[in-house]
Amino acid sequence: MTKIYEATVTAPVNIAVIKYWGKRDSALILPTNSSLSVTLSQDHLSTRTTIRASPEFSTDRLWLNGIEEDISASKRLVNSITTARKLRAALEKKQRDDGVASEDIVLLSEWSIHVCSENNFPTAAGLASSASGYAALVSALGALFQLPQSTSDLSRVARVGSGSACRSMFGGFVAWRAGESNDGSDSFAVQVADRHHWPDLQALILIVSEKKKTISSTAGMQTTVETSDLFAERVRNVVPKRMAAMEKAIAERDFGTFAEITMRDSNQFHAVCLDTYPPISYMNDVSRSIASIVHAFNTARGRAAAAYTYDAGPNAVIYALKDDMRDLAELVTYCFPRGSTILSEDFYADPFNMFGSADRIGQVPTDPDVAQLATATGQFPAGSVRRIIHTEVGDGPCVLPALQSLLNESGMPKRAKE
Amino acid sequence: MTKIYEATVTAPVNIAVIKYWGKRDSALILPTNSSLSVTLSQDHLSTRTTIRASPEFSTDRLWLNGIEEDISASKRLVNSITTARKLRAALEKKQRDDGVASEDIVLLSEWSIHVCSENNFPTAAGLASSASGYAALVSALGALFQLPQSTSDLSRVARVGSGSACRSMFGGFVAWRAGESNDGSDSFAVQVADRHHWPDLQALILIVSEKKKTISSTAGMQTTVETSDLFAERVRNVVPKRMAAMEKAIAERDFGTFAEITMRDSNQFHAVCLDTYPPISYMNDVSRSIASIVHAFNTARGRAAAAYTYDAGPNAVIYALKDDMRDLAELVTYCFPRGSTILSEDFYADPFNMFGSADRIGQVPTDPDVAQLATATGQFPAGSVRRIIHTEVGDGPCVLPALQSLLNESGMPKRAKE
Numbered sequence: 088m089t090k091i092y093e094a095t096v097t098a099p100v101n102i103a104v105i106k107y108w109g110k111r112d113s114a115l116i117l118p119t120n121s122s123l124s125v126t127l128s129q130d131h132l133s134t135r136t137t138i139r140a141s142p143e144f145s146t147d148r149l150w151l152n153g154i155e156e157d158i159s160a161s162k163r164l165v166n167s168i169t170t171a172r173k174l175r176a177a178l179e180k181k182q183r184d185d186g187v188a189s190e191d192i193v194l195l196s197e198w199s200i201h202v203c204s205e206n207n208f209p210t211a212a213g214l215a216s217s218a219s220g221y222a223a224l225v226s227a228l229g230a231l232f233q234l235p236q237s238t239s240d241l242s243r244v245a246r247v248g249s250g251s252a253c254r255s256m257f258g259g260f261v262a263w264r265a266g267e268s269n270d271g272s273d274s275f276a277v278q279v280a281d282r283h284h285w286p287d288l289q290a291l292i293l294i295v296s297e298k299k300k301t302i303s304s305t306a307g308m309q310t311t312v313e314t315s316d317l318f319a320e321r322v323r324n325v326v327p328k329r330m331a332a333m334e335k336a337i338a339e340r341d342f343g344t345f346a347e348i349t350m351r352d353s354n355q356f357h358a359v360c361l362d363t364y365p366p367i368s369y370m371n372d373v374s375r376s377i378a379s380i381v382h383a384f385n386t387a388r389g390r391a392a393a394a395y396t397y398d399a400g401p402n403a404v405i406y407a408l409k410d411d412m413r414d415l416a417e418l419v420t421y422c423f424p425r426g427s428t429i430l431s432e433d434f435y436a437d438p439f440n441m442f443g444s445a446d447r448i449g450q451v452p453t454d455p456d457v458a459q460l461a462t463a464t465g466q467f468p469a470g471s472v473r474r475i476i477h478t479e480v481g482d483g484p485c486v487l488p489a490l491q492s493l494l495n496e497s498g499m500p501k502r503a504k505e
Numbered sequence: 506m507t508k509i510y511e512a513t514v515t516a517p518v519n520i521a522v523i524k525y526w527g528k529r530d531s532a533l534i535l536p537t538n539s540s541l542s543v544t545l546s547q548d549h550l551s552t553r554t555t556i557r558a559s560p561e562f563s564t565d566r567l568w569l570n571g572i573e574e575d576i577s578a579s580k581r582l583v584n585s586i587t588t589a590r591k592l593r594a595a596l597e598k599k600q601r602d603d604g605v606a607s608e609d610i611v612l613l614s615e616w617s618i619h620v621c622s623e624n625n626f627p628t629a630a631g632l633a634s635s636a637s638g639y640a641a642l643v644s645a646l647g648a649l650f651q652l653p654q655s656t657s658d659l660s661r662v663a664r665v666g667s668g669s670a671c672r673s674m675f676g677g678f679v680a681w682r683a684g685e686s687n688d689g690s691d692s693f694a695v696q697v698a699d700r701h702h703w704p705d706l707q708a709l710i711l712i713v714s715e716k717k718k719t720i721s722s723t724a725g726m727q728t729t730v731e732t733s734d735l736f737a738e739r740v741r742n743v744v745p746k747r748m749a750a751m752e753k754a755i756a757e758r759d760f761g762t763f764a765e766i767t768m769r770d771s772n773q774f775h776a777v778c779l780d781t782y783p784p785i786s787y788m789n790d791v792s793r794s795i796a797s798i799v800h801a802f803n804t805a806r807g808r809a810a811a812a813y814t815y816d817a818g819p820n821a822v823i824y825a826l827k828d829d830m831r832d833l834a835e836l837v838t839y840c841f842p843r844g845s846t847i848l849s850e851d852f853y854a855d856p857f858n859m860f861g862s863a864d865r866i867g868q869v870p871t872d873p874d875v876a877q878l879a880t881a882t883g884q885f886p887a888g889s890v891r892r893i894i895h896t897e898v899g900d901g902p903c904v905l906p907a908l909q910s911l912l913n914e915s916g917m918p919k920r921a922k923e
Contacts, residue, residue, distance in 0.1 A: 247717040284887060316769075317776060320738040347782070351734075354784045364769050364802045372790045382783045 092195060093139035094230035094322045095492050098223035098484040100132040101254045102404045104349040104396060105329050106356040108454045109312045115271040116250045120326040124254045127290060128481030136204040136223035138231050143197035167224055167248035173197045175232035195232055203493040203500045211365045218340050220246045220384050221252035226484035236310040242276035251490045258282045258482035260337050285340050286410040291416060292476040295373045295401040304399035314364040321359055342408055346394030353396040374401040375472045380422060380464055381405060387456050389444040413441045417452035421461045424449050424468030510613060510650035511557035513910050514642035520551040520822045521670045522749050522767040522814060524774040527730045533689040541680045541751050542672045545708060546899030553620040554641035555911040562617035568918045569622050585642055585666035588754050590614045593650035613650055615923040619909040621918045639666035640673035643678055644902035660694035676700045676900035678755050700898045703758050709834060710894040713791045722817035725785045732782040736806040761827055764812035771814040775909040791889045792819040792912040798840060798882055799823060805878050830858045835870035839879045843868050846890030853893040897900045
C-alpha cells in the first residue's frame with residue numbers, strides 16, 4: 088500500500104478585547120492597528136480540518152461542513168494555500184541542496200490537496216468561523232508539509248487568509264502586532280500569556296436573534312478607514328495606549344482593568360462604525376440591553392465584575408471570573424428566556440454544571456442582589472437570545488491522530504452532504 | 506385703572522444640523538464647540554409665554570402648561586430671570602442718569618413677576634421644549650423690560666437657561682458661536698440666513714415610541730467630555746470644518762452638501778455618545794431603521810434627497826426639499842403604520858395637503874420606485890412611530906397683542922390645571 092500524506096488538526100475561535108478594524112493593505116491583510124484577543128476553549132468552539140496531498144488528486148478540492156466549495160473562487164483561500172506551498176517548495180529545495188537523495192524527497196508542494204473542514208458549532212450560531220477555519224487550514228498545511236517555520240511565522244500565512252485568523256494560531260492571550268513594513272513581514276501574532284496563566288477567566292457567548300443580514304466586516308472596515316473622521320485618532324492615539332495597558336492587566340490578572348478596556352474598546356469600535364458614512368451598526372436593541380445589564384451587574388457588585396464585547400454582529404461575549412460567572416449566567420438566562428421551541432440544554436449547555444439541573448435555567452437568580460437586579464430589569468421576549476455558550480480560555484491548534492481524519496481511504500469526505 | 510406691565514411672546518423649536526454636545530463651563534453654559542440649527546415653523550411647534558410684572562405680586566411665580574412650578578428649584582430659571590432683571594436695572598439707572606423724572610421711571614426690575622407658559626405641542630411628543638421655552642421666557646422679559654439689547658445679546662441670556670435656547674432666538678438658519686472668553690461674552694447666536702432664504706426646505710419629525718427613559722443630555726454630555734477618547738478630535742478638528750462647509754451649503758442652497766453634513770454630524774454625535782464610558786445610546790432599532798430607509802431613499806434617488814438627524818432621544822427629524830417630501834412622507838407613513846388607537850390625522854396632520862385625504866395616509870406610495878422601495882422595506886409594527894409632524898423653516902420669537910395673554914386681570918393663568 089502507498090503511504091498516505093495527510094494531517095488533521097483542530098483550531099480555536101478567538102474573541103478580540105482590543106479590536107481589529109481597518110486595513111492598511113487589503114491584499115496582504117495588513118491592519119491599521121494592533122489587536123489583542125482571548126483564545127476560547129476548543130471543547131465548545133473549534134474547527135477540525137483534514138488535508139491530504141496525493142499525486143492521484145487531479146486538482147485542489149475543499150469541503151466545508153460537508154459541502155464542496157470552489158477554492159479558486161476565494162482569492163484568500165488560494166493565497167493561503169499558495170503561500171504554504173511556497174514554503175514547502177523551499178524546504179524541498181533545501182533538502183536537495185543538502186544532498187538528500189531525490190527519491191527521499193517527497194514533492195508534496197507539487198501535488199494537489201483535498202481539504203475537509205468541519206465546525207463543532209452550528210453556523211447558525213452566527214459566530215465568525217473564518218478565524219478558526221483559516222488557522223486550522225494553515226496549521227494542517229504546516230503539519231502536512233512539515234514546515235520548519237515558527238507559529239508566529241505561520242500566523243502570517245493564516246493572516247493572508249483572514250486577518251483575525253493569525254490570532255487563532257496560539258492559545259491563551261494573543262496579540263497581533265500590526266507591524267510597519269509593506270511586505271507584512273512584521274505583521275504577525277504572538278502569545279502574550281498561555282491558557283494556564285489565568286484559569287479563572289471564563290466567557291459567556293450570547294447568540295442574539297437578528298432580523299436582517301449586516302454588512303460584511305471586510306467591506307465595512309474599509310468604508311470606515313475611508314470615511315470616518317474619528318478613526319485615525321483611534322488608530323494613532325487610542326489603541327497603542329490600550330494595547331500596553333491590556334497586556335499589563337493580563338500579566339497582573341487585573342480583571343477590573345481588563346474589563347474596562349474590553350468594554351471601552353468594543354464601544355469605540357462600534358462608535359467608529361457609526362461615524363462611518365453611510366453609518367454601520369452591528370448591535371441591536373437586545374445587544375445594547377445586554378451591555379446595560381452588564382453595567383448594572385457591575386454597579387451592583389461595586390466593581391467591574393463582567394465585561395461585554397461585540398464583534399461585527401449583534402452577539403455578545405461576556406468575560407467574567409469563575410466566582411462571578413454563576414450569578415451572571417443566572418441573571419442573563421432569567422432576563423433572556425429561551426424560545427419556546429428550544430430545550431434548556433440547547434439554550435444553555437451548562438458545561439461547568441452551574442445550574443445543576445436544566446430546569447433551574449432561567450429561574451430567578453439565587454443571590455438576593457442579583458435577583459433584585461433581575462426582576463428590576465425584567466424579562467425580554469422569549470428567544471431574543473437564541474443560544475448561550477459558556478466556555479473558558481483554551482489552547483491553540485492541535486494535531487490529531489490519523490484515525491480522527493475527516494477523509495476516507497480514497498481521500499473523499501467521510502461525511503458529505505449532497 | 507392701573508397700567509398693566511405685561512408681554513406675551515411665542516418662540517420656536519430649533520433642530521441642530523451640527524450638534525451641540527459638551528460644555529467647557531457648566532455654570533455659564535459655554536459649549537465645547539459651535540453648532541448650527543434650523544428654526545422650525547411656530548405653526549406646528551412653539552411655546553407661548555406671558556410675563557407680567559406688578560408691585561402687587563409678592564413673589565415670582567411660574568406656570569408651565571397650566572401647572573405651577575417652583576422657580577427657585579431651577580437654578581437655570583433663576584439665572585435667566587436674574588440676568589434679565591440686571592439689564593432692566595441698568596436701563597432704569599441710565600434713565601435716572603439721563604435725568605428722567607423718577608415718577609416716569611417704572612422700577613420693573615424691583616417687582617415680582619408671574620410667568621405663564623404653554624406649548625402648542627404635547628409634551629408626550631418627547632420633543633425638547635427647553636429651547637423654545639427659554640427663548641420665549643427671555644424674549645418676553647426683553648419685551649416687558651423694553652431692553653435695548655440686540656437679539657444676539659439676549660441670546661446669551663437664553664443660553665444661561667438652556668444652551669440650545671440661544672439658537673431659538675432667531676428664525677431661519679442659526680449659528681451658535683462657541684466663543685473663547687471665560688465670561689461667555691462671545692458665546693451667542695447669530696442668524697446665518699432668514700426663513701425666506703430657502704423656502705423649499707421642509708422637515709418631517711418622526712416621534713418614535715420608547716420603552717425606557719434615557720439619560721439627560723445635561724448629564725450625558727459632561728460624561729462624554731470626561732470619558733470619550735474621540736470627543737476632543739471632534740471638537741478640535743471636525744466641527745470647525747463642518748461649520749464652515751454647512752454655512753456655505755446653506756448660502757448656496759446646496760441640499761446635497763447640507764444633507765450629507767447633517768447626517769454625518771448626527772452620526773458622529775451618537776458615535777461619541779457610544780464612545781462615552783459607560784456608553785450612552787439614544788437611538789433604538791426603529792431610529793436606526795429610519796436612517797437606513799433614508800439612505801435607501803437617497804440611493805433610489807441617486808442623490809442625497811433627504812437627511813436625518815437625531816438629538817438625545819430616538820425621534821428622527823428628516824429634512825428634505827418640497828419636491829422630494831411627498832414621496833418621503835408616503836414612504837415613511839407606509840413603512841411605519843399608525844397605532845390602532847391613533848387617528849390618521851393625529852398620526853400625520855398633513856398641513857401641506859400632500860395626502861389630500863386622511864385615508865390615503867399609509868397606503869403604498871404613488872411613485873413606482875418609492876413604492877418598490879417601500880414594499881421591499883416592509884412595514885414595521887403599528888405604533889413604532891407614534892406621530893409624524895410635517896413642518897418647515899420658521900421665524901424667530903414674535904411679540905403678540907395683549908388679548909393673546911395667558912394671564913387674567915388678576916395675573917393668574919386663564920387656563921390652570923389643579
